[in-house]
Amino acid sequence: MPVVALTVLATVPKIPFTDISLTVPYAAEGPGPVFDTLSEVDGQPVVSIDGTQVDQTSGELNMTTVSVRTQMTLAQALARWATTDDTIVPIEQVIPPNHSPEDIEEQNKAAFTRSESAATIAALNHLGRPVKVTVAELVEDSPAQGVLAPEDVITSVDAQPVSTPGQVQELVRAKKPGDSVALGIRRGETDRTVELELAESPKNKSVPMLGILMISTPADGVSVEYNLQDVGGPSAGMMFSLAVIDKLSPGELNGGHNVAGTGTISENGEIGPIGGIQHKVTAAHGEGAELFLAPKANCQEALAGNHGDMAIASVETLDDSIHAMEAFSSGKDFPRCS
Template sequence: MSTVVWGAIPVVLLAGLVTIDHIPGTDISLTVPYAAQGPGPTFNTLGDVDGTPVVEIEGADTDETSGNLNMTTVSVRTNMTLAQALGRWLLTDDTLIPIDQVLPPDRSEEEIQESNQQAFVSSEAAATVAAMNYLDKPTVVVVHEVVDNAPSEGKVEAKDVLVALDGKEVSQPGTVQELVQAKKPGEEVELTLRRGDEEVTETVTLGSHPDDEKLALLGITMTSEPADDISVAYNLNDVGGPSAGMIFSLAVIDKLSPGELNGGRFVAGTGTISEDGTVGPIGGISHKVAAAEEEGAELFLAPSANCAEALSADTGEMVVARVDTLDDAIEAMDAFSAGKEVRTCAK
């Protein structure tokens, strides 16, 4: 993450600029081309939000859990005047980054929100697959949404189960993506779908991906569900991006396996998750570490690639564990709850 350094600008000049953060005689404010990032709220994935479980599992017996397994977030402030930006920079631990890193100029706010939401849905699907793989349970691919004006529109419906693509059985969203990306725009794919109690076959002509016209586009977002009549739902609104993946996956495993992964302690963390259980880096981890420490977390699970930045925050007595895989995260919690040595970011 980049931090904007304004130390070379004389303070006297800054003081003068603060007085002209709007156009005289109008209600129009002058905003700076920067966004402020700071600690956001954390959510206990073993708990409830407004009476609804954050991770809700139906169709299977769930094990009792206790303590915390908190996902962490970053707050982002945009449309700031110079005075507001200076206030965040001088009086808080926020970092200032170029606005283009948050709101790319070639994309609308609606497109960015949709992209973040799609990333969140993909993260949920990967979390479910990774958890089911860990628990040795089979999965199916479910259509979450059909993108407006996409090649699949009118042929594929939300809640369809995607059984096969060109005759090849699929059980994970990543497999579908690989098969589609192996083709070119304009080529056809045959989809075998389970819709309710019926099996239907549809032929779709692939389009071009909006970000890269050489990539083939099917035009659906997918999630994954256990094949054994188990349903997993993630009930968090207004949260986007892929960084909750690892914690979601751990929460599913904790609820569907005996014992407590966290040992009943307060654990927090962040990191993307792949279907094979690989944990990936995320942005803004220093703010997530700060939020977790403020909330009282005892152990923080951090992707190895983010370790240096994670330790730039004030961790207090909180232990920051280094993880590369889902297994690493579980081993770190086991060791911590047993009072054994934890592989930390400091080592």
């Protein structure tokens, strides 16, 4: 699973007057930048919320990253191994065979976008606020092209009400290519029903394809935007979700403390494991974090990071993370990585 990462691609060194590269087939992974999701970056809130009153926050909810360096010479790789806490890994772990760095960057950006959507919905579900399914993009030459449009809201599938992309996918995938599906659509102020014939997925001809990319969006006029650039992968999800909850609920979710963490998140609030967590723990400790929220499946790796006296909580759900912060602030026990 890709990590939230900043990929640094240096100019490829070559033997003069030849096309022979001097780089080694390894990458260096190390602690990356830390971003406070309650603060600003480049003059904009990392998490921007409009359409409702936003509560004042304090302390920090830090999203951690892994810095990835590729296209190193042997001397550069050895220097990073000898003088830093970087982990030297085969390049295939970062850029799989038959993929270019540009491919990986696009995949990481797409994963980051999906994590933003899931973070928003997990937070709104936690707060009991309504959500809706919105069409983000159409797949070229798909059944949806020419029928649906970006910003359409899908209200039902075969007359069954839906409010998350997962519900739409489940109902569509219960069918076969060639089957018809009736979608309830709201476009602007108009509601209507459209019928489409499902196509075959290019990757698996037995899987039906509608041909849209969906996101969950607030249904009560609230708008949530995330303003980070040059960061990819899905592991910012949990911290983004906590920031949204903190801004849309009274009080301080972190108790005013410096809290950091990492983990993927699903729309139902489940937190998943990520890669490179030992470097994220090291980065958080270096920024003065008092508490680190780590996916339970990553606990052993998390303890390998330089964490000093920073507490590392073991969490599996969004509720676990909130309870860990509450317990830490009040001096009570909570599940820790051990």
